[in-house]
Amino acid sequence: xxxxxxxxxxxxxxxxxxxxxxxxxxxxxxxxxxxxxxxxxxxxxxxxxxxxxxxxxxxxxxxxxxxxxxxxxxxxxxxxxxxxxxxxxxxxxxxxxxxxxxxxxxxxxxxxxxxxxxxxxxxxxxxxxxxxxxxxxxxxxxxxxxxxxxxxxxxxxxxxxxxxxxxxxxxxxxxxxxxxxxxxxxxxxxxxxxxxxxxxxxxxxxxxxxxxxxxxxxxxxxxxxxxxxxxxxxxxxxxxxxxxxxxxxxxxxxxxxxxxxxxxxxxxxxxxxxxxxxxxxxxxxxxxxxxxxxxxxxxxxxxxxxxxxxxxxxxxxxxxxxxxxxxxxxxxxxxxxxxxxxxxxxxxxxxxxxxxxxxxxxxxxxxxxxxxxxxxxxxxxxxxxxxxxxxxxxxxxxxxxxxxxxxxxxxxxxxxxxxxxxxxxxxxxxxxxxxxxxxxxxxxxxxxxxxxxxxxxxxxxxxxxxxxxxxxxxxxxxxxxxxxxxxxxxxxxxxxxxxxxxxxxxxxxxxxxxxxxxxxxxxxxxxxxxxxxxxxxxxxxxxxxxxxxxxxxxxxxxxxxxxxxxxxxxxxxxxxxxxxxxxxxx
Amino acid sequence: xxxxxxxxxxxxxxxxxxxxxxxxxxxxxxxxxxxxxxxxxxxxxxxxxxxxxxxxxxxxxxxxxxxxxxxxxxxxxxxxxxxxxxxxxxxxxxxxxxxxxxxxxxxxxxxxxxxxxxxxxxxxxxxxx
Numbered sequence: 001x002x003x004x005x006x007x008x009x010x011x012x013x014x015x016x017x018x019x020x021x022x023x024x025x026x027x028x029x030x031x032x033x034x035x036x037x038x039x040x041x042x043x044x045x046x047x048x049x050x051x052x053x054x055x056x057x058x059x060x061x062x063x064x065x066x067x068x069x070x071x072x073x074x075x076x077x078x079x080x081x082x083x084x085x086x087x088x089x090x091x092x093x094x095x096x097x098x099x100x101x102x103x104x105x106x107x108x109x110x111x112x113x114x115x116x117x118x119x120x121x122x123x124x125x126x127x128x129x130x131x132x133x134x135x136x137x138x139x140x141x142x143x144x145x146x147x148x149x150x151x152x153x154x155x156x157x158x159x160x161x162x163x164x165x166x167x168x169x170x171x172x173x174x175x176x177x178x179x180x181x182x183x184x185x186x187x188x189x190x191x192x193x194x195x196x197x198x199x200x201x202x203x204x205x206x207x208x209x210x211x212x213x214x215x216x217x218x219x220x221x222x223x224x225x226x227x228x229x230x231x232x233x234x235x236x237x238x239x240x241x242x243x244x245x246x247x248x249x250x251x252x253x254x255x256x257x258x259x260x261x262x263x264x265x266x267x268x269x270x271x272x273x274x275x276x277x278x279x280x281x282x283x284x285x286x287x288x289x290x291x292x293x294x295x296x297x298x299x300x301x302x303x304x305x306x307x308x309x310x311x312x313x314x315x316x317x318x319x320x321x322x323x324x325x326x327x328x329x330x331x332x333x334x335x336x337x338x339x340x341x342x343x344x345x346x347x348x349x350x351x352x353x354x355x356x357x358x359x360x361x362x363x364x365x366x367x368x369x370x371x372x373x374x375x376x377x378x379x380x381x382x383x384x385x386x387x388x389x390x391x392x393x394x395x396x397x398x399x400x401x402x403x404x405x406x407x408x409x410x411x412x413x414x415x416x417x418x419x420x421x422x423x424x425x426x427x428x429x430x431x432x433x434x435x436x437x438x439x440x441x442x443x444x445x446x447x448x449x450x451x452x453x454x455x456x457x458x459x460x461x462x463x464x465x466x467x468x469x470x471x472x473x474x475x476x477x478x479x480x481x482x483x484x485x486x487x488x489x490x491x492x493x494x495x496x497x498x499x500x501x502x503x504x505x506x507x508x509x510x511x512x513x514x515x516x517x518x519x520x521x522x523x524x525x526x527x528x529x530x531x532x533x534x535x536x537x538x539x540x541x542x543x544x545x546x547x548x549x550x551x552x553x554x555x556x557x558x559x560x561x562x563x564x565x566x567x568x569x570x571x572x573x574x575x576x577x578x579x580x581x582x583x584x585x586x
Numbered sequence: 587x588x589x590x591x592x593x594x595x596x597x598x599x600x601x602x603x604x605x606x607x608x609x610x611x612x613x614x615x616x617x618x619x620x621x622x623x624x625x626x627x628x629x630x631x632x633x634x635x636x637x638x639x640x641x642x643x644x645x646x647x648x649x650x651x652x653x654x655x656x657x658x659x660x661x662x663x664x665x666x667x668x669x670x671x672x673x674x675x676x677x678x679x680x681x682x683x684x685x686x687x688x689x690x691x692x693x694x695x696x697x698x699x700x701x702x703x704x705x706x707x708x709x710x711x712x713x714x715x
Binding site: 068069070072075097100104143146147155178179180205206207208209210213214216217218221224225228229237280281282283284285286287288289290291293295302304 | 595596598599600601602605606608609610612613614615616617618619625626627628629630631632633634635702705706708709
C-alpha cells in the first residue's frame with residue numbers, strides 16, 4: 001500500500017542506537033495507522049505487567065497513511081504507551097506539525113525503548129539521527145526548551161518536548177509540541193521523562209507518495225471543499241472549542257464546584273465572546289482545514305487556547321469567573337507540562353476536601369492564585385501543592401472523599417457532567433484509557449443534537465459503541481475529531497485514494513471495532529475487567545440541583561445495565577472480557 | 587492580470603498550499619520542493635509570525651535570467667531546455683519562492699490560471715485576483 005513510508009525508526013535509548021525497520025504492513029492492513037497501529041505494536045511488543053515508568057515500557061509516535069498529504073485535518077500524531085496514571089493502554093492524539101515532519105523525514109513511526117543514562121534529546125534530520133546532550137534543558141519549562149531548540153535548528157524544525165512535570169514522573173504530565181499542542185492525558189510526559197528524553201527535534205525535507213498523485217490530490221481538494229469546509233465543521237474556526245461552553249451551559253452538563261452541580265449563572269464573564277476580545281491570531285495544525293486554535297494575549301499572559309476543557313475546569317468547576325486566571329492557568333500548565341484536565345480536577349477535588357473539612361489542602365474554591373501556584377508545585381514536586389501530583393484516585397484512597405473523586409480507572413473526568421448525559425458515564429467507564437471524552441462523545445447525541453433521550457439507559461450501549469467505533473477508526477486514520485461530517489464511506493474513499501487498495505465502508509467499521517477490541521485486550525491482559533469500569537458514587541447518589549438536568553442522578557442499576565448492553569454489542573462476556581474467539585482475530 | 591494575494595490574518599498555517607503544489611507539480615507531497623512557502627509559527631511561544639513566500643508575478647526572475655530561459659506574463663514560464671539551474675533567479679527573487687533542484691529552476695506557473703493552492707486554502711487567506 002502507498003501512503004506509508006514503510007519505515008519505522010526504532011530507538012534503543014539504553015544503547016543510544018537508532019535503527020530502521022520495515023513497517024508491519026500486515027498489521028497496517030488491520031489497524032491502518034496512528035491509534036490502532038500503535039496499540040497493535042504495543043500489544044505485540046510489551047510484556048504484561050510492565051512498569052509504565054520502567055525502561056521496559058515503550059513510547060510510540062505513530063503517523064498514518066494520510067499524514068503529509070492534503071487530506072484535511074490529518075496533522076495529528078498518535079503518542080502511545082502504557083499509562084503510569086491508569087496502568088492501561090494510553091494513546092493520545094497530538095496536534096501541531098510534528099506528525100508531518102516525521103513523515104517527511106521518512107518514517108511512519110518512531111518507537112522509543114529503554115532509558116538513557118543522562119538527559120538527552122533526539123535530533124532527527126531526515127535519515128540522520130543523533131543523541132544530543134540535554135543537561136542545559138533539563139528542568140526548564142516545555143516552552144523555554146522549545147524556544148532554545150527552535151533558535152538552534154530554525155522554525156522549520158518541529159520540537160516535541162516535556163516540562164518539569166514529565167521529568168519528575170508526574171502521572172498527569174503531558175507531551176507538548178508547537179508550544180500549545182499536547183498529548184495531554186495519561187502521563188505520557190512521565191513515560192518520556194522516565195527515559196531521560198527531554199525532547200525530540202524533527203526536520204523533514206522528503207516527501208510522501210500516493211498513487212496517481214496529481215489526480216488524487218485534486219479529488220481530495222474537491223472533498224475538502226465539498227465536505228470539510230461545511231458549517232457543521234467550520235464553527236471551530238469562529239470560536240474554537242469555546243463554543244462548547246454555551247452548549248454545555250444550555251444543555252445542563254457544564255460542571256460546577258468539582259461536579260457537585262451544573263451550570264453557572266456567571267458563565268458570560270469568561271465565555272468565548274470575552275476571551276476572543278484578546279484574540280491575536282488563529283492557528284491550525286499541519287494539513288488542517290479548520291483552524292480551531294485561538295492565540296490570545298491578555299497583558300503578559302499568552303496562550304493558544306484555552307480550550308473548553310481548560311475553561312470549564314479552571315472556571316465554574318473551580319468556583320472562578322476570572323478569564324485572565326483561566327488563561328494564566330492554561331499557560332502555566334502547558335509550560336510545566338501538565339494535563340490541564342487531570343491537574344485541574346485534582347485541585348478542585350482538593351478544594352472540595354478543604355471546604356468539607358475532610359482534609360485541609362490549604363486551598364478553597366475560587367482561590368485562583370493558589371490554583372496556579374499549585375500547578376507549579378505539582379510539576380516540580382515542591383511546595384504546598386506538590387502532593388496533588390498523585391491525582392484524585394490515590395489521594396482519595398489516602399484521605400477519603402472517594403465518592404467525589406471524579407475519575408475512571410485513575411484518569412480524571414473531562415468537563416462533561418454525566419448526570420445530564422447518561423451515556424457519558426458509560427463512555428467514561430469503558431474508555432480504553434480511563435475517563436475520556438475523545439472515545440465516545442455522548443453529549444453530541446444526548447444533549448447538543450438531542451437525538452437520543454439523555455436520562456435513560458435505553459439504547460446507550462449501542463449508542464456509545466457506534467460513537468466509539470467511529471472515533472477509533474478516525475483516530476487510526478490520524479484524522480482530527482473536528483472533521484465531524486466525515487463518515488465511513490468517505491473514509492473508505494480517502495483510504496483508497498491514498499493507499500491504492502480498495503477499501504469499503506464496511507471495512508472501516510471493522511477496523512474501528514478491531515481497534516476497540518485490541519485496546520480492551522491489552523487492558524484485559526493487565527488485569528482489568530468489569531469491576532474497573534466504574535464512575536464515582538456522586539453520580540449515583542447526589543441529584544443535580546440546577547440547570548436543565550436538575551433532579552437527575554444515575555441509578556446504579558441503570559449504569560450497570562448500560563455496561564452490559566455495551567459488552568453485549570461487542571461480544572464481550574458479562575465480566576467485560578473478550579472471549580478467546582475474539583482474541584484470536586486481533 | 588490576476589495575481590496571488592495573501593491575507594495573513596486569515597492564514598492558519600496549515601501548509602495545505604505547499605502540499606498540494608508539490609503533489610500536482612512533483613507527483614508527490616514534498617513541501618520542500620513546493621513553489622509556495624506560506625507558514626505561521628510561534629516566536630518564543632509569545633507571538634505569531636508569518637512567512638509569506640509566494641509568487642507575485644513581479645518578473646524579476648525573468649529580467650535577471652542570464653540565459654533568457656524565463657518569460658513572465660500572465661504566468662512565469664521556464665524553458666527547461668535552456669535553464670541550467672544556475673540559481674540567479676532564486677537569488678534575485680524578492681519572495682524567495684524559487685526552488686532549484688535537478689539543475690533546473692522551479693517557479694510558480696499559477697497552475698495555468700487556476701491555482702490549486704488557492705482552491706485548498708481553507709480560510710481564503712490565498713486569493714487569485
